[in-house]
Amino acid sequence: MIITIANQKGGVGKTTTAVNISAALAFMGKRTLLVDTDPQAHSTISCLAEPDRYEKSLYDVMMNSRDKLESVIHPSTVPGLDIAIAKVSMAKLEASLTGEIDAHYRLKDVIEPVKKKYEVILIDTPPTLGLITVNALVAATHLLVPIQSSYLSLEGTDDLLETVEKIRKVANPHLQIIGVLITLHDQRTNISKDVVDRISRVFGNRVFKTVISKSVKLEESPAYKESIFTYAGGSIGAVQYRKVTEEILRRAKN
Ligand code: ADP
Numbered sequence: 643m644i645i646t647i648a649n650q651k652g653g654v655g656k657t658t659t660a661v662n663i664s665a666a667l668a669f670m671g672k673r674t675l676l677v678d679t680d681p682q683a684h685s686t687i688s689c690l691a692e693p694d695r696y697e698k699s700l701y702d703v704m705m706n707s708r709d710k711l712e713s714v715i716h717p718s719t720v721p722g723l724d725i726a727i728a729k730v731s732m733a734k735l736e737a738s739l740t741g742e743i744d745a746h747y748r749l750k751d752v753i754e755p756v757k758k759k760y761e762v763i764l765i766d767t768p769p770t771l772g773l774i775t776v777n778a779l780v781a782a783t784h785l786l787v788p789i790q791s792s793y794l795s796l797e798g799t800d801d802l803l804e805t806v807e808k809i810r811k812v813a814n815p816h817l818q819i820i821g822v823l824i825t826l827h828d829q830r831t832n833i834s835k836d837v838v839d840r841i842s843r844v845f846g847n848r849v850f851k852t853v854i855s856k857s858v859k860l861e862e863s864p865a866y867k868e869s870i871f872t873y874a875g876g877s878i879g880a881v882q883y884r885k886v887t888e889e890i891l892r893r894a895k896n
């Protein structure tokens with residue numbers, strides 16, 4: 643299973659979700675790889691001890707067929723979790739790939755040889771619907787869409803769904819939406835229930851039952867290069883990310 647986490651809005655919890663669901667899977671004993679495709683490299687920075695020690699990143703592998711994905715996969719600070727690292731050089735990818743016939747297929751192709759090594763591969767994406775996110779959608783079996791629990795949070799999801807439709811038509815007919823995850827939820831605000839209702843009306847039963855609350859612990863844990871499960875194992879964020887991971891595994895079976 644290859645799950646791309648995408649939403650072209652920034653700050654909706656993509657990276658937090660990618661890191662903590664990968665960590666939950668690793669803790670459950672699943673062989674898990676997190677692939678960071680974002681030039682901002684937030685996943686890489688949040689769970690790799692010394693990212694500057696490494697020279698090469700996913701960019702080199704996607705641009706140069708002699709570089710294999712294994713060469714940019716490192717053990718993360720989360721026990722049992724491997725990460726394929728991004729660097730700021732990823733920002734050049736779009737320009738570098740323009741005009742290449744297989745521009746949309748590069749990530750799929752580089753993942754192919756390591757696919758069997760992992761039970762689950764998660765792909766974190768940048769806040770755009772550009773070539774990097776398209777590569778991630780072409781490479782995926784499933785899409786997970788985090789949506790922030792806030793007013794206007796549904797703005798732009800039409801564009802994402804349109805992109806998914808196009809990708810299904812031309813490149814990846816079996817791409818499935820595994821679920822929509824409501825993030826950064828604040829029960830104390832009056833509009834929050836209204837927002838959840840609106841998201842549920844649009845996405846129906848594709849919305850995960852588990853909602854991720856706003857929690858300081860989730861915000862703090864990346865600074866210590868820890869997932870929520872070791873940083874604050876009993877916190878609400880840990881409970882919720884574990885629960886949504888269980889929902890994912892149940893949905894993947896059906
Ligand atoms: P994205 O990858 O979509 O840009 P991030 O996961 O980086 O979003 O989240 C944006 C910011 O919000 C980060 O500072 C992150 O630590 C914080 N954050 C994400 N989810 C939560 C949450 N549930 N509670 C509190 N802070 C959160």
Ligand code: MG
Nearest residue numbers: 656657680684
């Ligand atoms: Mg991010």
